[in-house]
Amino acid sequence: MKGIPAIELRNVTKKFGSVVANKNVNLSVMRGEILSILGENGSGKTTLMNMISGIYYPDEGQIFIDGEEVVIRSPKDAFRYKIGMIHQHFKLVDLFTAAENVVLGLEEKEKYSVKSAAQKVAELCERYGFEIDPNKKIYEMSVSEKQTVEILKVLYRGADILILDEPTAVLTPQETQKLFAVLRKMREEGHSIVIITHKLHEVMSLSDRVSVLRKGEYIDTVVTAETTEEELTEMMVGQKVVLNIERSEPKDRRERLMVKDLNCTNTDGVKMLNHVSFTAYSGEILGIAGIAGSGQRELLEAIAGLQSLESGEILYHNPKTDEVVELRDKNTKQIHDLGVRLSFIPEDRLGMGLVANMGIVDNILLRRYQKGKGMFVQRAKPREIAEQIVEDLNVVTPDLKTPVRRLSGGNVQKVLLGRELSFTPTVLMAAYPVRGLDINSSYTIYNVLNEQKEKGVAVIFVGEDLDVLIDLCDRIMVINSGTITGMVDARSATKEQIGLLMTKTDGGAEA
Amino acid sequence: MMKTEKKVQEPIFHVVKKDGVVLWRAWLIRAAAIVLALLVCALLILVMTDQTPVEVFESIFEGAIGVRGVNVMALFQSAAMLLCISLAVTPAFKMKFWNIGAEGQVLMGGLAAAACMICLRGVVPNGVLILLIFVTGVLAGMLWGVIPALFKAQWGTNETLFTLMMNYAAMQIVSFFVVKWENPKNSGKIGIINQRGEFKQAGWLPELFDVDYLLNILIVLAVMILAWVYLKYSKQGFEITVVGESENTARYVGINVKKVIIRTMAISGAICGLAGVLLVAGTHHTIAANTAGGNGFTAVMVSWLAKFNPFVMAGVSFFIAFLEKGAGGLATNTGLNASFADIIIGILLFFIIGCEFFLNYRIVVNKQRFSGRLKQKGGE
Structure with a gap:
């Protein structure tokens, strides 16, 4: 067995329309090994795993199981190769018991019997140390119990390659420890385990090797014992980008936006914002750093009036x-209507900021269709603004009517940014404004943010590239699992300092 | 090399979504679909009947417009009714509110019209009566449309099931009144309301220029133009589009999504109610549980096929009315089984709707495997 990976991917590529989700990814997992796939949101981790588990079919590249090339066309094929995936969103029938869910969809020769199924499930639990009642119904279960059922489901089907998509996102630290214990036990039994995550400390404590993806591209695989969190962070967020932005000292710095003690919880009951307080000043760029999904979105949406708060x-x-x-x-x-000129560039440009099927003019109209008397919309002014944006920001488009979904990511962002700037805002919030953009478009966006700052706008910039944050911002606020873990001066801060604030699990959290 | 090729069964083709098609190409695909459908029909006719395809198509044509066009107004009337209901469901579907309750909304509008004709004849002058028929009919349809919208907006109920069930409620209510207003007694139906006697034609919509159904048709054409303007140029129409495309974006720009849902369904229901009025007061002068005749469902297809464009809807409605009437004619004129006409309609619709797949998706043939196969064959 030695030397031949349980599963190996060679040059796998997957595109969705013009979006490249995975590009020439190479990957291998050995028997009795835990491999972490590390990458930020949108870096293509889940797409990649979906190709292994038969949900998507790769456009290019090959997949090998035990050294033999295979084609996985459906989840059924994947099961035949003993691959089991535990999805981020559970696929369970609420009204069935754990045992019923486990045997659901199996084509067994023997007669179906809930009793024998429950017994087999109980045996599996004992073998791997799961604590679960096979006769409990799913809707009565906690999140971690549901996850256990998902794992049992694939084990029951004889999977020996397990893929877990962000399994710890919904778990408490204690539950996470329990899960890890189970995973280690599986490794001892010779299973191959792939775990998708963006939490560095979990990678360090659990996995044998780590493969890093960034923006759909495969970066590298390293042995966990031979690497550090800092090195992984750099692989994850990218090499240092040199920015030639002249960062001026904030002028006429005044309190513009005061946020005090925000708390909010999402529908899964996970605390997304935990006593968040800060002040944004006019004429400065306030950067927000943090691992993706740490509460940045909730924070900006709360300010923009899209997220309900507890307090x-x-x-x-x-x-x-x-x-x-x-x-x-x-x-x-x-x-x-209060006269607050607040502009918000959301993370989800086409799903929230713009309407993908509308042209530029109608997308400009979106934010000002109420203007003017009478019951009809007036497109003259938006058309003027659209022409201006296309000219000022060099938007490449066949015409103003082409649906914005056909434009490239950079041009989509320019349209969105241009529209928001046409209001001459006093507060400008931008969430990951350069995600998925090429270098040139990114620089255009940075320059625009800098110009706004010089005009006296309070700019709030949620970024993922620490080097850019350090070069562009005046202050950087670090958010970690909904808690502000630090506010640093960007002129003197180091990447390591911010990286630690982003990833540390306790300590600073209480401060 | 050969070995691995055999083992790895890559699919020969897979389906990829298209980014959009050029207009002329889209119409070329549609035209090809119709030609193909006609060819398949012709083949079927040759195999299954003792008639020639030309004869069959001729009798379909004659069934649709009548001998030398005597029934042409009836054809336009059918098309207009279908168009009216299609226009009614369009704002809801554009908002991605799955209103399949047009049938019930039409019935309620028709019932209100019938109630006015029966209960208010002789009580108010005929002009006022007609006005009341319009007002109550539209309001009744509106009510039937707003109820599911309210529940959807407040509690997130599933509008598809809700509107569907409202159809059955409407049918039962109509059946109840059919028994109540039975005429003649024990016939199990209402019969023509105000056909003769003291209240002759009370509440009947007037006949313009002595042309049958002309008023109905003109009203529907007016609704068509209004609907086009409303959807394309009004602020409310814009809100409908945004809510339909993305509720997140709607919230982002501060649109009150609940309000838009309720308002749009009120409009949708109101136009259905109007269709009911036109059917009862302007066409049949009676009401039964099947007055809407399934048009409430056909309209859903018309609306989507036309991609919500009112003018295209007029064309599609005409086409479908033509086929339906023609099928009826085919059954009576040639003595072919009535089901045969349905088969022909089925084939035509199958091809027309099926071609939408080719407008949206492209089939990618795995060239490597394809040529690999050819090579293998060549080698042998």
Whole structure:
């Protein structure tokens, strides 16, 4: 067995339309090994695993199982090769018991019997140390129990290559430890385990080797024992980018947006914002650093009026009238009607910021269709603005009517940014504004943010590239699992310092 | 090399989504679909009947417009009714609100019209009666459309099931009143309302220029133009599009999604109610549980096939009305089984709807494997 990987991918590529989700990825997992796939959100981890488990079919490349080339066309094929995937979103029938879910969809020769199924499930539990009642119904289970059922499901089918997609995202630290114990036991039994994650400390404590993906591209595989968190971070977020932005000292720095003690919980009951407080000043860029999914989105959406909060205050200081207004629990339109010129570039450009099937003009119209009297929309002004944006930001498009989904990522972002800037905002929030953009488009965006700062706008910039954050921002706030773990001066901060604040699990959290 | 090729059974083709097609090409594909459908029909006719395809197509044509075009107004009337209901469901579908309750909304509008005709005849002048028929009919349809919308907006209920069930509720209510207003007694139906006697033609929509159904058709054409303007140029129409495309974006720009859902369904239901009025007061002058005649469902197809464009909808409605009438004619004129006409309609629709697949997807042949196969064959 030695030397021949249990599963190996060679030059696997997958495209969705013009988006390249995976590009020439090479990967191998041995028997009795835990491999971590590390990468940020949107780096193509899940797509890659879906190709192994038969949900997607690769456009190019080959997959080998035990050294032999195979074609996996469906999840059924994957099971035949003893590959089992535990998805991030569970695929269980709520009204069935654990045992019923486990045997569901199996083509067995013997007669179906819930009793014997429950017994087999119980045996499996004992062997790997799961604590679960096979006769409990799914809707009565906790998240971690549901996950256990998913794992049992693939083990029951005889899987010896297990793929887990961000299994710890929904677990408490204790549950995570339990899961890891089970995974280690499986490794001892000779199973191959692939775990998708973006949490560095989990990678370090659990896996034997780590493969890193960045923006769909395969970066490298390293042995965990021979690497450090810092090295992995750099592989994950990319090489140092040299920015030639002249960073001026903030002028006329005044309180513009005061956020006090925000708390919110998502529908799964996970705390997304935990006592978040900060102040954004006019004429500065406030960077927000953190591992993807640490609460950045919730924070910006809360300020923009799209996220309901459990408690906290969002205060806006209007520079024109010198009044302070409360923005909490108001929707976008109400905030706009208060005379608050707040612009928000959301992370999901085509799903939230723009309408993918509309042209540039209609997308400009989106934010000003209410303007003008009467019941009809007026497209003259938006058309003017659209032409201006296309010219100012060099948007490449066949015409103003072409649906924006056909434009490249960079041009889509320019349209969105251009529209938001056409309001001459006083607060500009941008979430991952350069994600997926090429170097040139990225630089255009950075320059625009810098210009806005010089105009006295309070810019809030959620970024993933630490080098850019350090070069572009004035201050950097670090968020870690919904908690602010630090506020550093970007002029003196180091990448290592921020990286540690991003990943440490306790200690600073209480501060 | 040969060995691995045999082992690895790569699929010969897989399906890829297209990014969009050029207009002329789209129409070429559609035209090809119709030609292909006609060819398949012709083949079927040759194999299964003792008639020539030309004869069969001729009798379909004659069935649709009548001998020397005597039934042409009836054809336009059928098309107009289908168009009216299609226009009604369009705002809802554009908003991705799956309103399959048009059938019930039409019935409720028709029932309100019938109720006015029966209960208010002689009570108010005929002009007022007609006005009341329109108002109550539209309101009744609106009510039937708004109820599922309210539940969807407030509690997130599934509108597909809700609107579907509302159809059955409407049918039962109509059946109840059919028994109540039975005429003549024990016939199990209402019969023509105000056909003769003191209240002759009370509440009947007037006949314009002595042309049958002209008023109906003109009203529907007016609705068509209004719908086009509303969807394309009004602020509310824009809101409908945004909510349909992405609720997230709608929230992002501050659109009150609940309000838009309720308002749009009110409009959708109101136009259905209007269709009910036109059917009862303007066409049949009676009501039964099957007055809507399944058009509430056919309209869903018309609306989607036309990609929500009111003018294209007019064409599609006409086409479908033509086929339906023609099929009826085929059955009576040639003595062929009535089901045969349905088969022909089925084939035509199958090809027309099926070609949408080729407009949206492309089939990619795995060239390597394909040529590999050829090579193997050549080698042998």
